[in-house]
Amino acid sequence: xxxxxxxxxxxxSAEGVExxxxxxxxxxxxxxxxxxxxxNADWLVRMVEETxxxxxxxxxxxxxxxxxxxxxxxxxxxxxxxxxEQQASAVIAAIRAERTGEAQSILADTxxxxxxxxxxxxxxxxRPGKGEMVGNANLLDETKNSKPGILRRLARERPDLLxxxxxxxxxxxxxxxxxxxxxxxxxxxxxDPAAAAARIREKLGDDFxxxxxxxxxxxx
Numbered sequence: 001x002x003x004x005x006x007x008x009x010x011x012x013s014a015e016g017v018e019x020x021x022x023x024x025x026x027x028x029x030x031x032x033x034x035x036x037x038x039x040n041a042d043w044l045v046r047m048v049e050e051t052x053x054x055x056x057x058x059x060x061x062x063x064x065x066x067x068x069x070x071x072x073x074x075x076x077x078x079x080x081x082x083x084x085e086q087q088a089s090a091v092i093a094a095i096r097a098e099r100t101g102e103a104q105s106i107l108a109d110t111x112x113x114x115x116x117x118x119x120x121x122x123x124x125x126x127r128p129g130k131g132e133m134v135g136n137a138n139l140l141d142e143t144k145n146s147k148p149g150i151l152r153r154l155a156r157e158r159p160d161l162l163x164x165x166x167x168x169x170x171x172x173x174x175x176x177x178x179x180x181x182x183x184x185x186x187x188x189x190x191x192d193p194a195a196a197a198a199r200i201r202e203k204l205g206d207d208f209x210x211x212x213x214x215x216x217x218x219x220x
Contacts, residue, residue: 011043014050019059027061030077035150037107038171041100047077048095080172081107082114082123082149101168108166111151112159123152150176 012029030047033040048069050056057072058065066072074088083091087110094103113121150172154162161175176182184204201209 011046013046014054014056019061021062023056023059024062027056027076031079034077035080036171036173037100037104038165038168038174040171044095044100044103045098048073048092051077052096080149081110081151083107083110084121104166104168107151107172108155108162111149111155111162114149114152115155123149125156150181153181154179 012026012033014023014026017023017026030043033043034047037044051069051073055069057067057069061072061076066075070085070089070092073092074083074085078088078091081091087106091103091106094100094106110121113119114123116122151162151165154165154172154175158175158179161170161179164170165172165175170178173182177184197209197213200212
């Protein structure tokens, strides 16, 4: 199955957005974009800048407020990466300084430790219960997101792709696609039908584009 998303291609700014449901929608888009990291590294810088400037952690987002910017960004924007407070602070500091390569290195190193059974930061694959122990180490709760962290899974199963993420050659999402952990998707950012068709053909191949054309012709 292929997901096709149509949007404007513009950064989903929180500027002027009231708290509550509408702000929650914006932050949800931020969280999804953060998974791409490389493709949207400039967006990440803007997310952190707007969080600081607009003091978004003080606003209600889906009924919750947060004690500080780092907690807000860790739990609402960078939640895919399952970071501790210290790790999140280091990543956010690197993003604030626009050193995205340094942030990628922190994320990759963290994923490797979480995938290493000999590490105190080890996260057991599957769905551990809170308080479960490995040796003397408390397991992080891998159920806090709807799926295990992508970088951690790459560290376990495709360390070669994790290295490409760390070098800046692939986004986290692109690496997951290559590994087969996620289904392919294509974003259409141009309302022109010809441009949209060209992008679908480029990203998903001739066979899919031809099948889509036939399906559209048969749709009443």
